[in-house]
Amino acid sequence: MPAPFDLTLYLVTDPRLVAARGLLATVEAAVRGGATLVQLRDPQAHGRALVEQARALKALLAPLGIPLIINDRVDVAVAADADGVHLGQDDLGPADARALLGPHRILGLSVGNPAEYAASDLSGVDYLGVGPVTATGTKADAGAAIGAAGVAAVRALTRLPIVGIGGIHAALAPEVIRAGADGVAVVSAICAAPDPQAAALALKQAVTAAR
């Protein structure tokens, strides 16, 4: 089993949205504001660049006790000694990923709705990313928005920790938490914010107040 991890405020990076401020500066500000978990996501980047980015993030986050999750690439996660991997439905199967990751890394899986949950191999999965909650501009291949009701529907099916994702902002976060999510994952609400630290703080407060 992985060490305990905290899904309260899960930052997912976007290479275009962080370009102006820089990846490390954005993540650092988000963590200062209260982000509890960070996912490196850059579907267009090649393996070597991803490993370099992951190592830089790991050096920033490990001393702060914030786990680093890598989107999709299990090989990159192991090479950079990241804390885990987040898989979409088109990525390596969870059992294949778990065999490569060993027992102690965190393994997350995206689930778009109850039917997708029911069809998923959940062996070795530590948490679920459920969404998109609302329409999102940052992920072209995201499925149909499921709303807080969709989060509640998946919540009713599983005891795994759940993080809601997809177009979530501070005003929407309480509804997602009340639907049973253990936390919220955001991309643009932090990466595109004028002040990522303040944005993270507002999100964190919204989540904790709604519990």
Added chain:
Amino acid sequence: MPAPFDLTLYLVTDPRLVAARGLLATVEAAVRGGATLVQLRDPQAHGRALVEQARALKALLAPLGIPLIINDRVDVAVAADADGVHLGQDDLGPADARALLGPHRILGLSVGNPAEYAASDLSGVDYLGVGPVTATGTKADAGAAIGAAGVAAVRALTRLPIVGIGGIHAALAPEVIRAGADGVAVVSAICAAPDPQAAALALKQAVTAAR
């Protein structure tokens, strides 16, 4: 160390070129014609589809004693228990890949010219893919064509096995072998051929006759 492998005629698959005939049928014909090594290359495919393709190819090739190499994705290679990985200069570093692959899988590295060879970390590398020998339509990000003279220039720098790649056809293969390559890698010369088995046979004969 990996078991001995034979670079004589190295088929690299292309998803568009094999689409009409099918990946497995194309590879099967190529092997019947004399291909000695097969690389699964599909840069647009997601991890799960790659693992499925790799497992199907492995089931075809393992009984024939033909090694299966996976382009880029070390995680896919390990998940599918393929025989090795081929890395470009933008992919995971060879040392990182070797750590994931263990000592017995084959590790290949693309080298575009003598300068790139000199700048490369070759730890754990078992063979080099050198090219493009001529201009190629199947790889958009390939570097400048280096000709047989470029292959000879890299040959002079290393004792690693070398396979020439990039726009090679049967009439060009002898020149590449005489430049010091141990074999030729081809994409369209087999994948786009009306008869992949006959195309492989002609290439194999051209290589062996030039030795």
